Amino acid sequence: MTSFLTRSSGTRRVAGALLALAVAAGASPAAADNATPAKALFGAAAVPSAGSPVPYGSYAKGCIEGAQALPVDGPNWQVMRLSRNRNWGHPELLSVIQRLSRDGVREGWPGLLVGDISQPRGGPMTSGHASHQIGLDTDIWLTPMPNRRLSASERDQMPFTSMLAPNKFLTIDDSKWTPAHARLIMKAASYPEVARIFVNPAIKKRLCETWTGNRNLLGKVRPIYGHDAHFHIRISCPAGASGCQEQAAPPSGDDCGKNLAWWFTKEPWAAPKKDPNAPPPKPPRAVTLADLPRACSAVLAAAPSGAVAASAYAPSPAAPAAAGALLPGQTIPVPRARPAGR
Ligand SMILES: [Zn+2]
Secondary structure (H helix, E strand, O other): OHHHHOOOOOHHHHHHHHHHHHHHHOOOOHHHOOOOEHHHHHHOOOOOEOOOOEEEEEOOEEEEEOOEEOOOEEOOEEEOOHHHOOOEEOHHHHHHHHHHHHHHHHOOOOOEEEOOOEOOOOOOOOOOOOOOOOOOEEEEEOOOOOOOOOOHHHHHHOOOOOOEOOOOOOOEOOOOOOHHHHHHHHHHHHOOOEEEEEEOHHHHHHHHHHOOOOHHHHHHEEEOOOOOOEEEEEEOOOOOOOOEOOOOOOOOOOOOOHHHHHOOOOHHHOOOOOOOOOOOOOOOOOOEHHHOOOHHHHHHHOOEOOOOOHHHOOOOOOOOHHHHOOOOOOOOOOOOOOOOOO
8 A cells, every 4th residue: 555655756657558557467466355345445545546537437336547636725616524535536527616616606606615526546435425436426515615715624624514404304494595506506517517416305306496597407416315415516427438437318308207206205215125035135245346347456556646635735633434424324314225317
């Protein structure tokens, strides 16, 4: 792991060639490790691999070579939770974030508080997300940016603000939600690079009830549990990224009908039906490198880029996981995932 922490100017030039060799050989040192959970390996990488940015695999099972950092401060954004070191992504996503930060100002949104993007080399995370693995997903807080620079410890400790009414899972709190929230989310949906936006079902419902702009853009806005204090932007695979696995397009139209209504039924909360004749379920197994695209072993083993970890911005003690992650199930019940239409 120490190689991830060192810097070497000479390694950048040859890293691409090394990566290609490692993939061709299929036998990088990391690839031999099929017992360690991949999240531990990727979570330990403090800086990206050298090379040009390439996502491999799918949003929920993959990695990214040559990820770039979103600067922790911009004119209209601030990166939060710096100790998590998750401000890494594909440059196409980083430019979407920057564009939204500028456009947001015109929509009455003073600036973005940027949550998790990806780890330096992408991959599974030790906490918080199933996706965000290939540098094409980002979380944006539903809290407007304050008009001052937050300190590193404020960024680690500032609590999330849910848009839901207290003790309600699917009801908007009208003292928190504003038309500017709607305009910010729908501005993001209007970008052609943006494939999906995930929001709480109550937020999608509110948008369905009130949005008077292009209704077809609402189809990109996907309801999913959680996502009440932040929304999640996912962009499509960048052009030419042949190892990137695209998701099927969301349903056409505003999709404000039965797919949305499902979230307000009892079904998501019902226990799964048990088949008495089914074999006992296999105990869950941690994802290992062998489960990820082969290129990810090489990404993990590749020489580091010269980038600096976000946590170096201003050292502060790592926040406990619960402060940085909306971990479903900690204090609130979790419904089953909707199998299709996500
Ligand atoms: Zn997310």
